[in-house]
Amino acid sequence: MRAYVWLTLYGLTGMFLLGCVGGGTSQTSTLNFGTGEADRKTEQLFSGFETNGNNLRAGFVIDTDSPVITSYSGQTALRNFLAKQPPLSEFIQLADQTDYVSGAWINGGESAAPLLDNNMDSLASGKYFLWGYSTENLPVNKAFGYDMQANWRCTGCQNAVGSGTGRLVLDIANSQAQFSLDSPDFKLSTSLIFTQKNQLQYKLGSNAEITIDGRQLAIQELAIRGGIFGPDGQNAGLLFGVKDERAHLTGLAIGHQP
Numbered sequence: 001m002r003a004y005v006w007l008t009l010y011g012l013t014g015m016f017l018l019g020c021v022g023g024g025t026s027q028t029s030t031l032n033f034g035t036g037e038a039d040r041k042t043e044q045l046f047s048g049f050e051t052n053g054n055n056l057r058a059g060f061v062i063d064t065d066s067p068v069i070t071s072y073s074g075q076t077a078l079r080n081f082l083a084k085q086p087p088l089s090e091f092i093q094l095a096d097q098t099d100y101v102s103g104a105w106i107n108g109g110e111s112a113a114p115l116l117d118n119n120m121d122s123l124a125s126g127k128y129f130l131w132g133y134s135t136e137n138l139p140v141n142k143a144f145g146y147d148m149q150a151n152w153r154c155t156g157c158q159n160a161v162g163s164g165t166g167r168l169v170l171d172i173a174n175s176q177a178q179f180s181l182d183s184p185d186f187k188l189s190t191s192l193i194f195t196q197k198n199q200l201q202y203k204l205g206s207n208a209e210i211t212i213d214g215r216q217l218a219i220q221e222l223a224i225r226g227g228i229f230g231p232d233g234q235n236a237g238l239l240f241g242v243k244d245e246r247a248h249l250t251g252l253a254i255g256h257q258p
Contacts, residue, residue, distance in 0.1 A: 038083035059131040067223040067241025094151045100230035101132030101237040103252045128252045130237045132229040135198045144170040146236040152251025187211040199227040217244045
């Protein structure tokens with residue numbers, strides 16, 4: 001049975017990146033936009049978040065055609081990205097908007113398919129988009145763990161769309177974390193490392209166990225990237241992509257402290 005976590009699509013008054021294996025691509029502003037539609041999109045994207053106005057705005061994107069994750073830091077970079085995307089009304093929000101992070105699916109076609117449509121083949125091409133206010137400083141004397149909710153799409157799997165739950169546990173003293181997801185269709189377990197601005201990513205050579213439809217993957221490509229969000233690390237968000245000879249899966253996971 002397919003599991004879906006398609007939650008309410010907001011009118012987007014309020015709305016989870018590792019590049020190739022072991023790395024990431026960061027986008028900085030390359031275009032100069034004045035005030036306009038892209039600026040309005042950026043403001044709408046963060047409308048409804050609880051913020052103190054000083055947190056770094058960050059975004060991560062993964063396309064379903066390749067497990068490569070791109071990061072965007074700051075409002076200008078996010079604005080440039082949004083300027084090339086469909087209207088926010090066509091984003092499909094995939095998780096409850098938590099205090100400081102949210103995620104959506106952006107259809108690669110002309111428009112998004114209706115929510116709760118059981119035929120999801122039309123959504124096979126597109127991208128996952130994760131955004132929020134990055135944590136600048138994590139308290140070193142506090143243990144952090146997050147309950148994660150995940151959504152994914154898979155080519156070569158029994159079910160093209162899936163969802164599941166997981167756990168992210170931070171080991172701040174050693175600058176690493178443990179990330180796991182579990183469902184009947186897809187299981188993942190791996191360690192992550194901290195990078196700049198409290199971002200997390202998979203490190204090439206780290207142990208990773210991934211199972212799709214009960215079959216353990218002979219991983220050809222693996223990307224996981226995201227970070228911790230909110231002034232006190234209230235939320236976490238990750239994008240992930242994995243590929244072997246038979247299957248290609250991409251998705252996002254968003255979590256909060258229990």
